[in-house]
Amino acid sequence: MTETARRLTPKGQATHDRIVAAAARLMLEQGVARTTIEDIQAAAGVSPSQLYHYFPGKDALVTAVIDHQTTQALDVQQGCLERLDTIDSLGRWRDVMVNILTEMHCVGGCPLGSLASDLSDSDPVARMQLAGAFSRWQELIREGLTEMQDRGELAADANPADLAVAMLAAVQGGLLLSQVNRDPAPLRIAVDTMIDHLHVLTHPATP
Amino acid sequence: MTETARRLTPKGQATHDRIVAAAARLMLEQGVARTTIEDIQAAAGVSPSQLYHYFPGKDALVTAVIDHQTTQALDVQQGCLERLDTIDSLGRWRDVMVNILTEMHCVGGCPLGSLASDLSDSDPVARMQLAGAFSRWQELIREGLTEMQDRGELAADANPADLAVAMLAAVQGGLLLSQVNRDPAPLRIAVDTMIDHLHVLTHPATP
């Protein structure tokens, strides 16, 4: 966000990125507080002085991890949601999320949701940062639904903004239940139910 | 669960309960890992030896807190869901949850959901314990929906089990979004949308 990377050698940039990636993975798997600087050093293969050369302290590292996960998550969402021309495309969007979760064996849940639950009440700065990320995500969904509505794929009297909130909540809640049950089914069912709601809103007289 | 409380004086029981209550509050507000034994001692007004007299260590304390929050949460749910005779009663159920969240100023989110996100990938025993709690919660909702279905308040071809999963996901996701936004609206919208789905499933021809 701010003008980081003032004078960064390619090698330095690589080390920087390696640290963020390692921190992101560890914080997702075991939580922020349980992830020690030493853990990150080991996972990234760097020495203490390297880590503190690129980040003033753990707080800055957390900020960088949130940015990293936000970019990652929204990129995936954008890729799926920009071509939202039909109900079926929502099904593909659901498949992408279920597949990612399955590859992770349901460990970690949502990279943004885990951070949000972890940090919302401990780190006001992080909370604001994450609230912004969720706003953008919600907006992405809303835009897609609005386009569908304009195209007549969604009932004219539906409220895309509220439906976007509900859809995002279904994703987050589904991911949490999948994480605790180690089973992708809850995510699939939760999202499918919301998709079904859009469907039934549009075609009330389904035989 | 196991036969705790072998020989406990009333005074001892009170101290025990005070420790659990303090630990539960702190772990909800700042997470398990960030809550130190010293924090709990101060909040409960007990000395180190007292705490370790009643609990072998932090792990045992976490187990006790999960049990405590499970009982609390399911009691509230049971109170609202046992009299689930109409769609309107679901609205009252939603109001109860929104009110509790508002009283907390959206801090902590769901007592069970926060613990689940925090512990699922760090503590396998806690994960199983929490998975059981969510199963019972889900079952409570499913029973309510099934009764509604038997009474004709819900479409005969609806699937109460899947709808219960989706409803629980909406609650959890809504609570998370409300927590990160410090605004009860997402919870209300997410649950309302699911209720609307039940409504539209039952009365497809709404003018």
Next chain:
DNA sequence: GGGAAATTGGAGTATCAACTCCAAAATCCG
């Protein structure tokens, strides 16, 4: 090539958190 800047290595410190220990005080029960 050569000086400046960026990057890296590794030992060291200060603090904090979980847990221990022993003995004193309160409480129970027969």
Next chain:
DNA sequence: CGGATTTTGGAGTTGATACTCCAATTTCCC
């Protein structure tokens, strides 16, 4: 009452963790 048991007080120990420091090495740029 009186001995056994439970409950409590508070200092102390051990290990872990975030962070520091200085010098060596590599890389950049002219």
